Amino acid sequence: MRRVVLIRPRRDGRILGKAPGSPYTLMRLASLVPEEIPVEIWDENLYDLPLETMREGDLIGITSMTTDIERAEVIARRAMKQGAGVVLGGVHATLLPEHAQTFAHSIFIGEGYFTWQQLIQDFAAEGIQGMKPIYRDEEWADLHGIATISDRVIKMMDEHKNYWSPYLEITRGCPRNCSFCTAIRVSGRRMRFRPIDEVIDEIKRRGIRRFFLTDDNFGINFSIDPDYCANLFDALAKLDLDGWTCQSEMSIAKFPELLEMSKAAHLDKHFVGFESVNPHNRSELGGKSKGVAQTAGEAIRAIRSTGVGVVGLFVMGFDEDTPETFQAMWDFIRTSELDSVSTTMLTPFPGTPFREELIRENRLLDMPWSTYDTAHVTFQPKNFTVDELRSAYDWLCRKTYSPSQIVRRGMRSLWRYPLSQASKKAFGSFSTDYGYRRTYAFRNV
Ligand code: SF4
Numbered sequence: 410m411r412r413v414v415l416i417r418p419r420r421d422g423r424i425l426g427k428a429p430g431s432p433y434t435l436m437r438l439a440s441l442v443p444e445e446i447p448v449e450i451w452d453e454n455l456y457d458l459p460l461e462t463m464r465e466g467d468l469i470g471i472t473s474m475t476t477d478i479e480r481a482e483v484i485a486r487r488a489m490k491q492g493a494g495v496v497l498g499g500v501h502a503t504l505l506p507e508h509a510q511t512f513a514h515s516i517f518i519g520e521g522y523f524t525w526q527q528l529i530q531d532f533a534a535e536g537i538q539g540m541k542p543i544y545r546d547e548e549w550a551d552l553h554g555i556a557t558i559s560d561r562v563i564k565m566m567d568e569h570k571n572y573w574s575p576y577l578e579i580t581r582g583c584p585r586n587c588s589f590c591t592a593i594r595v596s597g598r599r600m601r602f603r604p605i606d607e608v609i610d611e612i613k614r615r616g617i618r619r620f621f622l623t624d625d626n627f628g629i630n631f632s633i634d635p636d637y638c639a640n641l642f643d644a645l646a647k648l649d650l651d652g653w654t655c656q657s658e659m660s661i662a663k664f665p666e667l668l669e670m671s672k673a674a675h676l677d678k679h680f681v682g683f684e685s686v687n688p689h690n691r692s693e694l695g696g697k698s699k700g701v702a703q704t705a706g707e708a709i710r711a712i713r714s715t716g717v718g719v720v721g722l723f724v725m726g727f728d729e730d731t732p733e734t735f736q737a738m739w740d741f742i743r744t745s746e747l748d749s750v751s752t753t754m755l756t757p758f759p760g761t762p763f764r765e766e767l768i769r770e771n772r773l774l775d776m777p778w779s780t781y782d783t784a785h786v787t788f789q790p791k792n793f794t795v796d797e798l799r800s801a802y803d804w805l806c807r808k809t810y811s812p813s814q815i816v817r818r819g820m821r822s823l824w825r826y827p828l829s830q831a832s833k834k835a836f837g838s839f840s841t842d843y844g845y846r847r848t849y850a851f852r853n854v
Contacts (some may be wrong), residue, residue: 410533411466412447415439418473418480419453424573428454429844431568433576433623434499435472437556438525444561446529453480455571460484465492468532471513472499475758476782478508485512494537496528496544500595501778504760510542519546520596522555549596552581552603563615573840574621577653579608579641583626584633585658585695587684589724592625594760600633609644619651628657628679631664638667645674652677654720659683662708668715678718678748678822678841681708686741689729693763702741709746718748718822720841725802726755728791735801739808748822749841750809753783754802810846818842 415435421428435450442448451458463469469488473481478501485495489512498517502509509516514537517524524544531539568575582600583593612620630638645653657679661668684694686702709719723738742750757764757773758781767773772789780787790798808814819839 410446410468410536411464412449413439413442413468413470413529414449414451414463415470415472416451416458416481416484417453418471418477418484420474420477422454424844424847427571427573428452429573430621431566431572431575432472433578435470436558436562436566438470438498438521439562439565440559441522441525441556442529446533448561450562450565452571458484460487461491463488463491463493466536467493468529469493469495471495471497473497473501474499475501475505475778476780478778482512489514494532494540496540500591501759503595504591504758506543508759515540515542515544517544517546520550521546522550523547549582549599549601552601554604554607557607558611558615560614568615568617574619574654575615575617576623577608577612577617577620578623579603580624580627580630583629585626585629587695588693588766589755589758589761589763590625590695591758591760596625600630602630602634602637605637605641605644608641609648612648612650618649620653622653622655625656626658626682627655628661628681631661631667635664635667639670642667642670642674642676645676646670648675650675654678654680656680656682656722659705659708662711665711665715668712668717672716676717678720679712680720680722680751681712682722683708684722684724685727685730685734686723686737687727687730687734690727693727702737705741706745713746713748713825716825718825719746720749720751721745721747722751722753724753724755725805726786726790726798730790731792732797732801735805739805742809742814746821747818748825749818749845751841751845752802752805752809754786754798755788756781756783756785757788810842815839815842815846 415438417432417435432450432452439448439450471481471485481497485497488495495513496515496517497509497513498521502516503518506516506518515528523546528540528544531541580600580602582597584598584600586593652675654677659681661679683705686705688699688701691699712719757767767788774787774789776787786795786799789795819842
């Protein structure tokens with residue numbers, strides 16, 4: 410065995426010289442490769458990959474989301490042609506294995522923490538012949554001591570130089586069951602927690618001062634295990650951090666003490682999944698939101714009153730949505746006190762109940778996977794034609810991400826901090842909205 414190469418296919422590319430987020434899962438998998446085997450992480454967001462160097466004796470692991478699976482396929486086919494062993498993992502391989510299998514020697518179904526080392530052994534022993542078609546994790550891994558990021562990987566990544574936001578995971582899972590969500594099909598509905606001392610140790614060893622939590626619903630831990638959250642915030646408050654952000658739900662508004670503790674722990678913003686301002690969509694929202702604008706507005710005010718910022722996450726195109734829903738969404742964005750906004754298009758990702766419903770009703774459009782980026786219409790809507798829904802969404806994005814709106818929300822966000830921190834917080838106050846604008850504009854050319 411010559412080496413292990415872990416690849417993240419291109420998605421966002423660089424922004425002002427750096428990639429948005431570090432390839433966290435690959436960093437953890439690379440850390441599980443035995444020290445005696447050379448390992449490399451290739452991130453196509455950072456540079457053009459030296460694909461011509463892949464050859465016999467290389468084990469090539471490719472992670473991919475549904476939206477970049479076509480690029481993953483190109484890389485996988487080339488690697489196989491050049492004689493390397495190819496394994497595909499990640500969300501798409503887990504949720505649509507029959508597709509991923511068509512262009513890899515092996516696929517991973519599940520998290521891979523149990524089976525990754527098995528595959529390395531199989532490949533080391535017998536090369537491609539030793540690779541099984543499917544490696545499946547049969548149970549959810551306990552997060553205690555799992556895949557600790559090694560010093561070898563920390564050194565290799567140079568996160569300060571290469572990435573705007575290092576990623577970090579603290580908890581995993583979500584007990585909700587939103588009809589459009591892939592996260593729970595990949596990470597399970599039982600909440601799992603990393604030991605706090607392991608989290609703190611990882612932050613210190615990586616030397617990161619800001620991070621984005623990959624946890625799909627960190628905020629739900631406020632109600633599931635408030636003691637864990639309080640202890641975590643106490644420990645994070647002692648670190649010299651510039652700030653961090655996480656994904657949450659609006660129920661955090663009911664926990665002002667924890668919110669204040671999170672602020673003392675350097676948390677800048679919660680990305681809160683309100684999802685809709687149309688109450689007729691409530692059955693799609695897994696019990697976390699009733700889709701009522703007034704309730705969402707009150708939650709935003711309550712969270713911001715503790716000094717923590719709120720990024721509102723909204724999904725458009727539910728079956729109950731009408732043209733009036735888009736106007737209501739814009740009215741809400743315009744008048745709410747949000748720090749930043751994300752409005753995405755409902756997307757029927759593999760493995761979700763929403764996709765199954767569309768298949769049953771013959772409403773899936775024949776679109777390339779690259780359009781599964783939450784900015785395209787990929788199914789036949791109920792109350793619109795495809796063109797009408799696309800135009801309504803474009804209208805909302807143009808309004809939401811106009812320069813004047815971005816400046817207005819950015820200034821509101823910046824005012825939350827004392828003047829002494831203004832220069833440090835300026836980038837984060839504007840970059841979230843700017844990033845969404847870039848995504849929308851780039852994907853609609
Ligand atoms: S609350 Fe968020 S993570 Fe949980 S199921 Fe709904 S969309 Fe997925």
